[in-house]
Amino acid sequence: MTATATEASSGTASTFPIPAGVFAETVTEVQHYTDRLFRFRMTRPDGFRFRSGEFVMIGLPNAEKPVYRAYSIASPAWDEELEFFSIKVPGGPLTEHLQKIREGDTVLMRKKSTGTLVADALLPGKRLYLFSTGTGIAPFASVARDPDIYEKFEKVVITQTCRQLDELTYGQELVDKILSDELMSEFAGGKLLLHSTATREGPDKGERITNLIESGKLFSDLGLPPFDPETDRAMICGSMEMLKDTAAMMERFGLVEGSNSSPGTYVVERAFVD
Ligand code: A2P
Numbered sequence: 001m002t003a004t005a006t007e008a009s010s011g012t013a014s015t016f017p018i019p020a021g022v023f024a025e026t027v028t029e030v031q032h033y034t035d036r037l038f039r040f041r042m043t044r045p046d047g048f049r050f051r052s053g054e055f056v057m058i059g060l061p062n063a064e065k066p067v068y069r070a071y072s073i074a075s076p077a078w079d080e081e082l083e084f085f086s087i088k089v090p091g092g093p094l095t096e097h098l099q100k101i102r103e104g105d106t107v108l109m110r111k112k113s114t115g116t117l118v119a120d121a122l123l124p125g126k127r128l129y130l131f132s133t134g135t136g137i138a139p140f141a142s143v144a145r146d147p148d149i150y151e152k153f154e155k156v157v158i159t160q161t162c163r164q165l166d167e168l169t170y171g172q173e174l175v176d177k178i179l180s181d182e183l184m185s186e187f188a189g190g191k192l193l194l195h196s197t198a199t200r201e202g203p204d205k206g207e208r209i210t211n212l213i214e215s216g217k218l219f220s221d222l223g224l225p226p227f228d229p230e231t232d233r234a235m236i237c238g239s240m241e242m243l244k245d246t247a248a249m250m251e252r253f254g255l256v257e258g259s260n261s262s263p264g265t266y267v268v269e270r271a272f273v274d
Contacts, residue, residue, distance in 0.1 A: 016061050016062065016063060016064060016066075017061075018061055018106075018108065019066065019108070021110070021111060022059070022108045022109060022110050022111065023045040023048065023108070023109045023110075023111060024061065024106050024107075024108055025042040025043045025044070025045060025082070025106065025107050025108075025109055026042060026043045026104060026105070026106060026107075027040055027041070027042045027101050027102065027103055027104060027105045027106075027107060028041045028042055028043060028081055028103060029041040029103065030101060030102060030103060033166070033167070033169050033170055034164070034166050034167055034169075035088065036087055036088055036167065037085070037086070037087060037088065037135065037167055037170065038085075038086055038088060038099060039074070039083065039084065039085045039086070039170060040083070040084055040086070040101060040107075041075070041081045041082065041083045041084075042081065042082050042084075042107050043081060043082075044079070044080055044081050044082045045109070045111075048111070048113075049077075049113075050073060050077060050113035051077060051113070051115075051118045051119075051120065052073075052076045052077045052118070052119075052142040052143050052145070052146035052148070052149070053072070053115060053117035053118040053119070053139045053140075053142050053143045053235070054072070054073060054113040054114055054115035054117070054118060054139075054142075055070045055071055055072040055073065055113065055114065055115045055139070055269070055272070056070070056071060056073060056109050056110060056112070056113045057069065057070055057071075057109070057110040058070075058071045058084065058094070058098075058107060058108065058109055059094065059107075059108040059109075059110075060094065060097050060098060060101075060106075060107060060108060061106050061108055062097055066108055067093045067094045068094070068108075068110060069093075069094045069095075069272060070272035071084045071086065071138070071272070072084075072085075072115070072117070072138040072139035072142070072237070072269075072271070072272075073113065073138075073139070073142055074138040074139070074141040074142055075141070075142055075145070076142050076143075076145035076146040077142070077146060078146070078147075079145070082109075083141070084138065085135050085137065085138040085141065085170055086098060086099070086135060087134065087135050115139070115269055116258070116259055116260060116267045116268070116269055117139040117140075117143065117235045117237060117267055117269045118143075118260070118267075119143070119146075119148060119149055119152055120260060120263065121258045121259055121260050121263050121264070121267045122152075122233050122235070122258055122263055122264070122265065122266075122267060123233070123258065123263050123264060123265055124152065125152075125153060125231050125232060125233035125265070126153065126154045126155070126228075126231035126232065127153060127154060127155040127156075127157065127224065127228075127231060127232045127233070128149065128152075128153040128155070128156045128157065128232075128233050128234070128235070129157050129159065129227075129232060129233070129234040129235070130143060130144065130156065130157065130158045130159065130234075130235050130237075131159050131209055131234060131235070131236045131237070131238070131246055132158065132159065132160050132161070132171075132236075132237050132238055132271075133160075133161045133162065133209065133237075133238035133239060133242045133271070134162055134163075134167070134238060134239065134271055135271050136236075136237035136238035136239075136242070136271035137158065137160050137170065137171050137174075137237070138237075138271070139235075139237055139269065140158050140235065140237065141170075141171075141174050143156075143235070144156060144158060144174070144175070144178060144188070144192055145174075145178060145184060147184075147187040150187040150188055150191050150192075151187075153191070153233070154191065155191055155192075155193060155224070156188070156191055156192050156193070157192075157193045157194075157195065157222060157224070158171060158175065158192070158193070158194045158195070159194075159195045159196075159197075159209055159212075159218065160194065160195070160196040160197075161196070161197050161198070161199060161208060161209045162196075162198055162199070163198060163199055163200045164198055164200060164201060165198045165201055165202045167198070168196040168197075168198065171194060171196055172194065172196060175192060175194040178192060179192065193222055193224075195212075195218060195221060195222055197209075197212065208242075208245075209242070209246065210242075210245050210246055210249055213227065213246075213249055214249070227253055229253045229254040229255055229265065232255075232265075233255075233265055233266060234246075234250055234255065234265070234266040234267075235266070235267050235268075235269075236250070236266065236267070236268040236269075237268070237269050237270070237271050238270075238271050239270070239271065240270060243268050243269075243270060246268075247266070247268050250265075250266045
C-alpha cells in the first residue's frame with residue numbers, strides 16, 4: 001500500500017503518493033518574518049538522529065517527482081521537533097510552494113542528514129565565530145542551542161548580516177530566547193554573543209561582514225580581542241560569494257579548512273536554497 005499525503009489546507013499538497021524512503025512530517029508552526037523570510041517547525045520522525053549544524057533534503061508532496069532542496073536544520077539535536085528557516089524566492093521551484101505551508105500540512109524529508117558545520121569538524125579552541133549572511137544563520141541556530149558547543153568553547157559568537165534590518169529578527173529572537181530560557185541560559189549565559197548588521201540600511205550600511213572583520217570593528221563592537229588564529233575557530237554559512245570571501249580571509253589569518261574526516265580550524269557550507 002502506498003501512503004498518501006492528506007489534503008493540505010494551503011492546497012500545496014494533494015493526493016500524490018509519498019515516495020518510498022522519505023519521511024512525511026506534519027507542520028506544527030509557521031512564522032513569517034518578512035516577504036523574503038519565514039520559519040517553520042514540523043514533527044521529528046521517530047528514530048531520526050542528526051548532529052546540530054547538519055542539513056537535510058526537504059520537499060513537498062505536490063508533484064509526482066517532488067523537488068528537494070537542502071535545508072539546514074535550525075533546531076538542535078535534542079529538540080523533539082525540527083525547525084527550518086527559509087527564504088521565499090518568487091518562482092523558486094520549492095520555496096514558491098513551501099512559503100504557503102500551514103500548520104497540519106505535510107513536508108517530505110529524505111532520511112539522511114549530513115554537513116560540515118558541526119563541532120566534530122573543528123579542532124579545539126577558545127572562541128567560536130559563526131559567520132552568517134541571510135538564511136545562513138539556520139545551522140547556527142542549531143549549534144547555538146546545543147549545550148555541547150559551550151563545553152568546547154568559552155565564547156560562541158553569531159554574526160548575522162542581512163540586507164535589511166527587519167531580516168535580522170529571527171536571529172535576535174533566537175538569541176533572546178536562549179538567554180532568557182532557564183535551561184539554555186545555564187549553558188549559554190555569558191558565552192553566547194550576537195552581532196547583527198544590515199548592509200543596505202541602518203548604522204552599518206555598506207559594511208559587509210568581511211569589512212567588519214578586516215577593520216576590526218566586529219571585535220571592538222563585541223568587546224573581544226582581535227582575531228587570534230591560535231585560539232579562534234570559525235564556521236561560515238552564506239552565499240557562494242560570501243563563503244569565498246570569508247574563507248579567503250580566514251586563510252589569510254592562517255586558519256585551515258576542516259571536514260568531518262579531517263578536522264581543521266574553520267568550516268564552510270553554502271546556504272543552499274535560492
Ligand atoms: P550586500 O548588501 O552588500 O550585497 P544575499 O541576500 O544576497 O545573500 O545577501 C545577504 C547579505 O550578505 C547582504 O548583507 C549582502 O551584502 C551580504 N553579502 C553578499 N555577498 C557577500 C560577500 N561576498 N561577502 C560578505 N557579505 C556578502
